[in-house]
Amino acid sequence: MNLSLPDQNMHSSSEGCLEDDKPDIMLPCFRRNMYDEPLASYSNGSIISQLLRKTIHNKRALDESHFFLPSSAAPDSGQEDQSSVSSKDSTMEVASPGAHVSTGGSPEGEHPISDHLQAKRARVENIIRVMAGSPNSRQHGDSERLDTDARDTRETRETYRENKRKQRLPQHQEHSIGGPANRRPGSTNSDNTKDEECHKLKEQLHSMQRLLRQLQEKFLQVYNQEDPEHNDTQEPELTKDRMKVGYLVHQRESQNLQETLKQELSQAVNDCVDRVFKKVSSSGLDLSPQQRMCSSPDLQINMGADRKSQQVGSTQEQPLAEEAAGKPHSLEYYESSEAQSPQDQTEALSLVVRKPAITPLSSVNQTVKRPYPVHQTPFQFNYPTPLHDSQILEHLLKYGPHSSFGGLPCMPPSMDRTSPDSVDLPWEAISMRAKVTSSHLGHHPRPSALGAVAVDNLCLPHVKMECGELQSMLFCLDANLNIQEGLTPSHLKKAKLMFFYTRYPSSNVLKTFFPDVKFNRCITSQLIKWFSNFREFYYIQMEKFARQAIVDGISDVKDMTVSRDSELFRALNMHYNKANDFHVPDRFLEVAEITLHEFYNAISAAKDSDPSWKKAIYKVICKLDSDVPDEFKTSSYL
């Protein structure tokens, strides 16, 4: 099965060679201007809600640009600020600093700020941003291009994703609910009463609630541990940034922040669960036959599942599962409300997974994307009866949200993705193992399904949506908790796949697309070295095949093409995509062909007598880099 990323009709972004043309591509957590909010704004506000609001309703940043610190007008941030004005699409990260509605805090920019707290906040920002999967968090900051080119590719991409989604569906269903047989109407749930359903739901939601609390504690624990790192000098990039702003540690404010965060998180979770209960109660679990069909007595919290036939191209009109969910207004409320008031913040969690339907692109991407690809389905609660809290908690805290529940006895053996090596490992150690395991299982990137919540094929969409929110929170916590110290085989695989898009990634691109990597000089060098090696192999192949073509008497470059059947492509694919589980973008074939032609022409012209004859070719090829799909930004793509 060839699951594929969208064949972007890439722009010639010329990364690497023309890095100077691009603004800094920093994750929000590295962005200075993301920190430029005084803690005061949190003191009596809803932090998470504000963060979410910032992310989701960034558009409104226009009205609150005064929140930016004047001193934060670094070249890049300045540009972004402007882009937030000029491009309604490119505001996801741009507008964050000022997009929240202060709930009584004084205007920003006037007070000294505790930078370490800002950094913390920035991490949260980052989480939110990753979750939001901003389609416009492009590295280029070229609002014009974002408004034109990117938009031009939207339809293609969306259509593509839709197509791919359809292709994947059967397989997905297999994964998520154990095969088509289980979805026969009435095959499993015909005997269940509403009460039972409701009871199970409640049990599981309570489990989720408890789980969230645990994660929250975990999160805050890690959060607290971050402080010492602020003086860490082994992270040049970060340290430099931190030093730039100066680290004035205000313990008291830190405590306040933590408490507020904690409170906020609890409240958000509670609200979320409450809403679910409310909906469950109000709906009476009156399932339609169709719903029953896809329903099993268990609560399928298949959070990473594909969204089935959600009008991908028009999600702004039909935000996510709203219809199916029978949600009166909440989604729409968050997605379209331009005049949302601060009081709405208790519902902020919803915003994480459903972003505003400002434009078709943002709408689509925002609603579809999640930090983790579906094939990871960190939560595959697919069990005949509700798991006990202890089971859920144990599993999640043990293996992390990346793992499925395949290791549980109630899961079919075929679903078991984590065993047999799912031995006792600390939380922090799990994600890496899980990722490695995942990557070795031949799972594919599924960009269009990035953590998207299954809708149509789920019996209780509204419930699932809520669970999706919870899962999103877990993802986001997980992303924060699983910063890698080093690079893993999974990262290598991801890098290779990225090579299909970019041959010359800048260090900023690398940082952007390896958000779970704790970057330092060594890591950066290693990543760069990887791509250097990739290029080396790539060019060697090109030269080899070009020379072979000449030997074979090919007289016209036009006679040399690179298709998926080409021997050259197979060689490359074998190298970068050994498992062949990634659909190589067409653009890569084009670039390969161009490269081959370049070599052919150069050799034909006897330019290879010049020791540096390849440099001219490199110069051409480096301009053919594409944007790496945002899906690669997830911390655990593979």
Place this chain on the structure above:
DNA sequence: GGCGGGCCTG
């Protein structure tokens, strides 16, 4: 001098 890229080698 630091850094990134390329080349060569194992």
Place this chain on the structure above:
DNA sequence: CAGGCCCGCC
């Protein structure tokens, strides 16, 4: 793929 080396650039 990593390490060592060289080179050019800032």
